[in-house]
Amino acid sequence: xxxxxxxxxxxxxxxxxxxxxxxxxxxxxxxxxxxxxxxxxxxxxxxxxxxxxxxxxxxxxxxxxxxxxxxxxxxxxxxxxxxxxxxxxxxxxxxxxxxxxxxxxxxxxxxxx
Amino acid sequence: xxxxxxxxxxxxxxxxxxxxxxxxxxxxxxxxxxxxxxxxxxxxxxxxxxxxxxxxxxxxxxxxxxxxxxxxxxxxxxxxxxxxxxxxxxxxxxxxxxxxxxxxxxxxxx
Numbered sequence: 160x161x162x163x164x165x166x167x168x169x170x171x172x173x174x175x176x177x178x179x180x181x182x183x184x185x186x187x188x189x190x191x192x193x194x195x196x197x198x199x200x201x202x203x204x205x206x207x208x209x210x211x212x213x214x215x216x217x218x219x220x221x222x223x224x225x226x227x228x229x230x231x232x233x234x235x236x237x238x239x240x241x242x243x244x245x246x247x248x249x250x251x252x253x254x255x256x257x258x259x260x261x262x263x264x265x266x267x268x269x270x271x272x
Numbered sequence: 273x274x275x276x277x278x279x280x281x282x283x284x285x286x287x288x289x290x291x292x293x294x295x296x297x298x299x300x301x302x303x304x305x306x307x308x309x310x311x312x313x314x315x316x317x318x319x320x321x322x323x324x325x326x327x328x329x330x331x332x333x334x335x336x337x338x339x340x341x342x343x344x345x346x347x348x349x350x351x352x353x354x355x356x357x358x359x360x361x362x363x364x365x366x367x368x369x370x371x372x373x374x375x376x377x378x379x380x381x382x
């Protein structure tokens with residue numbers, strides 16, 4: 160049973176435009192959400208996170224939005240750069256810290272120069 | 273200076289063999305994890321240790337035995353390897369919420 164879903168396996172965006180990656184979850188016990196970026200042959204790298212008490216968190220070009228009633232979150236990257244081409248994983252956990260992460264299946268983002 | 277390191281990066285072995293993957297973190301974190309990424313690229317938790325104690329065991333076959341000699345190390349030993357064990361194994365560590373991952377070990381069982 161997939162508790163975290165990323166329904167778009169791939170996304171292509173023109174350089175300089177906005178990239179929007181989406182994630183849905185089913186488990187209402189999830190309280191903390193994270194986005195990871197992964198290049199081939201490397202481990203996932205933490206990008207940005209959000210607690211369920213917030214609906215938006217921003218860090219430079221990256222913003223994560225959380226709609227708790229819809230059990231939906233999204234990652235916005237603006238402006239998109241060629242180095243952003245990677246696989247992006249959405250992950251969720253409880254709110255006590257040091258808990259397992261439940262990952263989505265990832266979205267491959269390609270930035271077109 | 274690598275924060276979470278794993279050795280080896282690649283491991284090719286025959287069915288039935290026993291192998292180990294080592295993981296070390298220099299971040300001072302108390303909690304370490306092992307994740308498996310299967311052929312469908314799905315990342316799934318296997319184990320979690322906090323201060324050398326097992327916290328999570330996600331119904332992993334007992335052929336897999338994690339060992340934590342100290343809180344900076346979490347090694348994964350696999351007995352009687354099977355074809356289905358072929359995957360990429362990632363070690364991670366955390367202090368609270370954000371987990372930091374190693375580069376992965378690609379295990380191929382022939």
